[in-house]
Amino acid sequence: MSTLTGLFSRGPSFYLRVVLPLDHPGRSRYRSGRVVLSLGACSRREAISKGIMLRAEVLRGELPPTASAGHPTATGQLLPLPAASGNYATTLPPTAPPPAYLREVFGKWTEAKSRNKDTVAACKRALALFEQQTGNPPLAALSRAHGVEFRAWLQHPDRGTTTKTAHDRMTWVKSLLKFAHVDLELIHRQPWEGLDIDSSTTHRRRPWSTEELQTLLNAPLHAQYALPADIKSGGAAAYWVPLLGMFSGARISELIQLRRRDIELINGTLVLNITDDGDDLRLKTSAAVRKVPVHSELIRLGFGDYVNGIASPDLSMWPDVPRRDGKTGGYFSHWFGLHRRALGLGRYPDFHCFRHTVRSALANGEVAETLIDALLGHEAKGSTGARVYTHRALADLRTAIEKIEYPGVTASVAYLRHLLL
Known part of the structure; x- marks a missing residue:
């Protein structure tokens, strides 16, 4: 069955969470950067069909009317009714989801497609180091400064690792952050984009004598x-x-x-x-x-x-x-x-x-x-x-x-x- 990013259900009703691009005109109204739309009580197939259309409208800038005088609700989220007339009514938004952490992203990343054991193990080791050094903040609180500090920590002489090993570990964590941003839409951007570690081969391969x-x-x-x-x-x-x-x-x-x-x-x-x-x-x-x-x-x-x-x-x-x-x-x-x-x-x-x-x-x-x-x-x-x-x-x-x-x-x-x- 087809899937739709941001689709979730509460009891018999379906909802669609849309993350607004950074340059979206609705960012001034929805400070959270997210719009949650009610699709009503319907089948999953029908919810996907409605959700695709509503998502396209929102991303084009066609936001639903707000609760009063053109202002969003207190949370910055508005729930439209699924009526064919297109009329919207305000409702209380669903309960805010609990904070997301990188380990949860890792779990979804391993399930997203077939990966060999060595790949999963290498990523898991990098994740453990991330949690150790950063204190494991929730994704919403993760900043670029965290990335700068983590990069420096990986390269510290006391760690005794090569630049290639440090580069690989930084890359694994960045891959998880990209997955959280692009695939899961848990964060509005990948905060560590461009933070790299230059690596060099410790030993150059050569011919046998x-x-x-x-x-x-x-x-x-x-x-x-x-x-x-x-x-x-x-x-x-x-x-x-x-x-x-x-x-x-x-x-x-x-x-x-x-x-x-x-x-x-x-x-x-x-x-x-x-x-x-x-x-x-x-x-x-x-x-x-x-x-x-x-x-x-x-x-x-x-x-x-x-x-x-x-x-x-x-x-x-x-x-x-x-x-x-x-x-x-x-x-x-x-x-x-x-x-x-x-x-x-x-x-x-x-x-x-x-x-x-x-x-x-x-x-x-x-x-x-x-x-x-x-x-x-x-x-x-x-x-x-x-x-x-x-x-x-x-x-x-x-x-x-x-x-x-x-x-x-x-x-x-x-x-x-x-x-x-």
Whole structure:
């Protein structure tokens, strides 16, 4: 059933609350900034129909006649009767609603649409900090000064948070205030609009070095196909996904959601079909939809044999990888971080650094920038025509992908030896 913002009921009667824009001529008459209109005792469907018409009239400046001598009632609210004649009569307004608080807004925000657990948890943490620092005033009493103080508090050195973390927390609270203003009409404006925190990345991602890649490949996992026991590693995914990242530059989420049907043989070339064509498939941008030829080094290591071992085209390439709500590669990414640290590698390079590694290798191979963007799933630069109509031939992409070379880095054919055992 259709809904109408501001519609509410008291017993059998329906009412419509309209928040006047700041530049509305009726602001001088209705100091509260709100007009409450009685729609009478009627069905919800009829109330919505009447409410839409009355709301449009009010926003056009066609306010109902007032109680006496052109003055509003004491509360600044007037209730028109729903008679077809359009005559209005004054009535006592409904009881003023209790003060609204940001936590109530958070509850409605979580119910407004499907949100993953990490998103809700991050917003909830920011809300708790808001309540701690501000003392949790009602929304009607929340001022811009509160926002300035909260922003300074988030960035105080004693808190020990990065500028990005402070920025994210400020943004979550502002999102709730915007929701309270735009969607719920609980406040006349978003008082913290424009209050931002400049953030900077604490660590800049970089390519993997030759030594770091060799450290990774010399570990028992890749040297002996010794799959880890940790369930988050996803069995065979622990072996193949880092290698695919190293020789394709694909994002971890793109690789984890691959199905058997997404590995195609086209004109003799094995290809990763990175797509969002599926109910559970998600890509970062539309430009991320692409086909990436499988590097010959992966074929040498036995990737084609692994693919052929998966019986059904509908099966995941990594059936043992646990799925995390809202983040396809969440659990695997966590495991890879632990694995990397166990090898003596620091916070960086991480998995995403494979994208930087591949870009550098392609650039060193003098691959054109447009081809690099096509392989990595970046938005093409240049004119609109170049972005929309440029399609790269598979042969060009295959030639480009073979430019990825890592001198001084060797990988064992551990998977093939495993098949022979």
